[in-house]
Every structure is written in structure tokens, then in C-alpha cells.
Amino acid sequence: MLRSVLVCAALAATAGWFAAPAADARPASSGWYAEGGLGAVGFLPSAADDAKVGPAMDLRFGRDLFPWLSLGIYAAASSHLATVPAPPSGEWFQLYRGGADARLGGRFDRVALFVEGGVGVAVISSNVLDKVMITTPGKDLSLAVHAGAGLEYQLDNRHYALGLAADGFLEAQFASMKQVEGRFYLRYTY
């Protein structure tokens, strides 16, 4: 009798083990989202000698179309100390960027990884880089393309995630000036 009970208990435990559902990935909202980020933008050669690394901020709005694809628009601004041969010296300029991009990625429990790329425009706030022929007189607008990657950490609240991303930018009309941006952001998905 005791042996039967033990056998039944063992079978029940085994069945229970196999029947137990696998742990769900941390729930995360999907749909419309907004992101706000802070970071830094640095210039890559050959413009690296003409401007310092500067603080940047980004805003991004978009929609998850599929679990692996989202589309969005972004606006970003960064501020830099110009280090062109004096004069002028100690002058700052701002770089504004805006456009649309796509993000491909996947979620692994709490962490999501993605790559992104997009196209837009960049506007420079002054002609201080005329001196090094990065900009030309009267031209302050350029086509801008960017590509990058990042990761997101889903918080307990399914609407919120924290992320780190790095992107490279190229502005064709600004003598193909290239920058790299690193940013930390908070994402809210509705």
C-alpha cells in the first residue's frame, strides 16, 4: 500500500514537473512608444580636431509594428565647443537632427537587443565650421543618415524600459562629417 502511494506521488510529481508552464518572459507593452534620452556626441576624423565631445539629448516617438520591427521619428540636439584655429576661440555651436528610422530587434526575457538605422536632416546653428570648410557659407542644412545598436532593460512595470544605445551619424553636405553618439534613455510604451 505504501509502495503504491509512493509510486503515485512520484508519478504525480513527475507529471507536475513536466506540466508546469515555462517561466514567461517579463511582460512588456507593445505599440506606440516614446523615448527620451541623454548622452554625448563626439566627432570622428576628420572633424575630430574641430569640435569637442558635447552633451546631447534625444526624443523619439514610434510604433512597434511587430515584435521584431518598429518604426519611429526622432529629434535630437547636441552642443559642441568649436576648436577651429583661432579666431574664433571658445565658441559653441549646436547640431540639431531629425528624421525617421527603423529598429529591428528581439527580446530575451528582461533584455531586448536591437539594431537601428534611419535617414533625416541635420541643421547646424552657426557657420563656425566654415573656417575648416566643413560647412560652406549660407548652407546650414544637410542630409543625415545614421545606424547603430542598443539594448533595453524591461522594468517591472510593463510600460517602462531603460536603454543604452550607440549610433553613428554621417552628414553628407557637411563635408561628410561623422559623429558617434552614446545615450541612455527611458522608454515608455503605451
Add this chain to the structure above:
Amino acid sequence: MHRHPWLCLCSGVVLVAACANDPMYVPAPTNVEAGVAIPNQLGLSVGKATLELPFKTETTADAKTRADLATKLGVMVPYVKVGDVSVEIEYTIRNLDSMPGQAEVELNGANELFAYDPSKIKLDPGNNEAPPTPGLSGDIPIDVPADGQVTGLFTEDQVLEASIDLDEITRGNVNPYAAELIVNKNDASFQPLAPEMYDKEGNPLPRTPMGPVILRAAFANMIRFDLVFKPTTHMVMDYDVRVRDLRGIVDVKGLTAPTGELAQFGDIPFYIPATGSGSGG
């Protein structure tokens, strides 16, 4: 969105930054080299440089507004007025000599009515020991190390002061020394005075007001900047003009803009006749 004030804050900061009044840099066409001995002459060479800001031609609407204001005030109102642009001039001086030296940079220039060149103005023609007529700003000795480089600046406030001094000297018959030594940048108006006259013993006679008061709305801003570079050793000065265009009248193409797009000003050299009295014309 109202649940996320940080997003609103970031958006606001971006918008404010994007709408800020951004400067434009107008580089000097050439650098200025001076401080070398001149053959068969005493003293060292003095460098001079001139840069006229690239203002767009006046629109019909602007011209009408200006004419209306001139009628209302009863005085001539210039196209480029004080407050239309904020200007800063930055310079870099390189000492090419192996000895330390000093350099002075004097700021003069013109508004669209008058040009001011103190080297052509003698305040006291009969007196050989009279001090030279002052420039509008600068003339402060700057130490420059051997083979070294220093940078200097005429700030927006200094250029504003120089602009108002220039207008008061030329249209107001204010003595250049008085204009330079008194802070006029906050003046709301000035009263043009009769030219300085002297009695037989050389004492100045009382001056009477001449014409209507010129209000700040009609103050002329400098449109041309003349730098006089006076080093004690062989030096080179490079400079540029930083303009904040508060009214949208500066051509963004800068000095490369086609001549037809730019306003042409017919400023008249200002002089003070040998009688010792001030006059423009």
C-alpha cells in the same frame, strides 16, 4: 503626455535651443602684418584692416517703416540701427619675433552715415603737442610673448559703445574724448549740439542745442569695422567678426554673397575743420 513632464521639459529645451539667436562668423579677408621697420622712415609699420558687414539690401517694407519712423521722429533713421545686430570682434596676435613685444589694437569704423578715422581728425590743429584724436575703442597695450600668441576681444558691449559714440560724435558734435570717456551705451537719446566754438583767448563758448533730439530708435549701428594694429615687434593679426543678427538683415552667405544682394552704403568721412569745431560732411 501630461503624465510625463520630463518629456515636455526636453521638448521645450529643444525648441528654445532651436529658436535661439545664433551667431554668424565673418572671417577677415586677410590677416594684418605689421611691426617691421619701414625703409628711410622712423618707426615701425602699422597695419590696417577693414571689414564691412554683409547686409542684405533693404526691402520695400523696411524702407517704408524706416521712412515712417523718420517722419515721426523728425530725424534721419538709418537702415542698420543700434539693436539690429550685436557684434563682437575677436583677434589673434602672433609674435613672429624672438623678442617679447606689445601690440595695440584700435577699433574705428563707420555707420551708414559717417566714417570715423581719428588719424585724419585734429582736435587742436595749432598745437603740436596735442594728444592724438582717440579711436572708438581699444588702444590698450597687450603683452605678446616671443614666438607666442594671444587672443583678444572687442565684446558686444564695447562695439555697442563704439557705435553710439560714433553716432554721437558725428551727428551730435560730441567731442571724441568726451564720447570715449563717458559710458553712452545705455543712452536713450542724445541732443545734437552746435559745433564747438572758441573765443579769441581759446576758451570754449557755450554750445546750444541744434535740431531735434535723436532717440535710441534712430541710433546708427556700425556697419564697417576698421582695425589699426600697432605692434612693437614683427607680428601678425588675424581676426573675425561675430554677428548676432537680431533683425534678420545680415546675408547668411557672408562676404561671399553676390554684390547685388548686398546693401551699398555711402558713408561720408567725418572731419572736424581746422576751426576746432565739429562738423560732418
